[in-house]
Amino acid sequence: KILVTDKPESKVFRIVLYTAVFEDFINKVRPSMVLVGGTTVGRCLAPRKAARFRAGLTADCTILDVQDNTDLDQIRPAFGGNIMAHIHTPNHRPQFATVRYKIFNAPERTEKPSGELVIEDIPSQRLESRIRVLEVRKKEKVQSIEDAEVIVVAGKGVKKEADLSMIRELADRLGGMMATTRPLIEAGWTDPRTQIGLSGRTVKPKLIITCGVSGSVQFVAGMNNSENIIAINTDPKASIFDVAHYAIIGDIYEVIPALLKNLPARGGQAHKGDPS
Template sequence: MSYLGVNHDKCILCGVCVDSCPFGALKITGKLEVLDSCRLCKVCIKVCPEKALSVAEGSLTKSDLSSYRNVLVFAEQRDGELAGVVFELIGKGRELADKLGEQLNVVLLGHKTESMVEQLSKYPVDSIFVYDHQELTYYRPQPYASALEDLISHIKPSIFLIGATHVGRSLAPRIATRLRTGLTADCTVIDVKPNGELVQIRPAFGGNVMAQIVTPNHRPQFATVRPKVMQAAELAPSHPTQVIYRELEPEKLLSNISFLSIEPKPKETSITEADILICVGRGLRKAEDLAIVEELAEKLGGMVAVTRPLVEAGWAPQTRQVGLSGRTVRPKLFIACGVSGAIQMVAGMSGSEYIIAINKDKNAPIFEVAHLGLVGDMYEILPALVEELGRTLTKSKESR
């Protein structure tokens, strides 16, 4: 891997390179520092009067690899609340750490973190590393990346897992670049070989291939994991957990972004949180017919989800799309109506507890993942279901 190397013995800190860098990627902080915005354009190399800069090639040696141990999980929080994916990462992280006979550690960044630390310590975590600073209250890429870089260079984890959320997707590549290691985004399966090599599996080529990615020469082995794909950890209140507070130098907390005000978005329940989902596909003839699906969802206390063609037709928002390019869901009950079961769609729902499929084509692939299949016309089955549910609900109200 190529990077900009600085020969600090030759560098006289004249600042010519800093002024010439089109990406603002050089900084003098006692010594010349190369920031992660460096694009290796080589302008600085040309202007340096002391020939102190050059393109360097770097890779870690085997002995470097052996100095990395343990699994680290990023505990993402928003407004003092831990993201659901954190508990899924703890579940997976614990499994990996146990397989390797190593520790599972968690890192939490934020402000007024006490209740989150308490919550995390009820899970099977060995150590919680906390950076509690006002500047870390909300996600800002620079200080967050600096804190994680600080911790990783200190504890040297062999494996680092982050949720593939909006924050995770912004943060993970920054840290991977700073640490000059690889990153596998959006993993759906993760395992570890006895030699400690992390096998990072994710769909590729539109979901037609499951790519297995390893990071043989660099550490940490670094992956983002989609929410709702892994099983959440069980509580383990008797598991001993150590809490370690760490400080960050004030200049590392600086950011070009400041919060002027926070406007809370109206809370929309996400399909990823629903226990019951009625997912409708291209079997639906027109947008108005969504009403019958919505009625069924209402009767069952669930939500309506859709396949991609319905989003493309403008019949539903993208936030309702299940699948590879939509959301991954794991409800207790998933009813697929007029859905063929394309691989890209199934990738987002196959972890559902119970799947019912309604399709008029008995050979539709959706029946391969369904626990119960109804071969028939959804335009006949759905109204009948709604009517029957209506009768049952009225009866149960009367008998109360």
């Protein structure tokens, strides 16, 4: 069942108005739990809702489970991703949680949609707000590793910052994006938005290639649902091989150049020195 509130006042996002609509929905449906996407809007809306109902909120959950008595197991990284906090809120309903992007698999699109669409009404006075939107400026969309279908990850096996160029080149040849692990972010080599792991982003691409990545628990939790995982590492006992579908035991400084020699540049044109 899908409940829809469509009012002229809701054309532009205003937190007070959206909170009122959300509150009206919860009062009507009386759910045991409320899950909100961990987006910019969701992270703004969920805490206000939880406060309205004098309930707790677990933010940025990466694992969820429901017990027989409807208690929600809320699991999320804490202390910089070094531990996993297991949180219960058994004494209050609804139970509120925001959910990290890409945690759940999207259901397959069906050719024959089913379900019920319910148009909800809410009194106009409930939608009154002293916030006036004077102008809306569209923000330029930034490409994110979370939306990439192919990702090449640079790990501690990369010896110096300049060597990231070959990782970027491999990602570019495959039509994907480069990502990194936490040590490279802490070294200041790349943008924090490229970090994969519990303290970074969660990704689920069709193909991910890890280059010199050891495979810590924190990193693996952010990518282990990828469709195809190829790992390159000199250590045959590296933890990353436990989750990889294909393992290449070798030096990234030998393996990646060899791959580049056999991969055409994007658009089908070979780079200088590459076989045509």
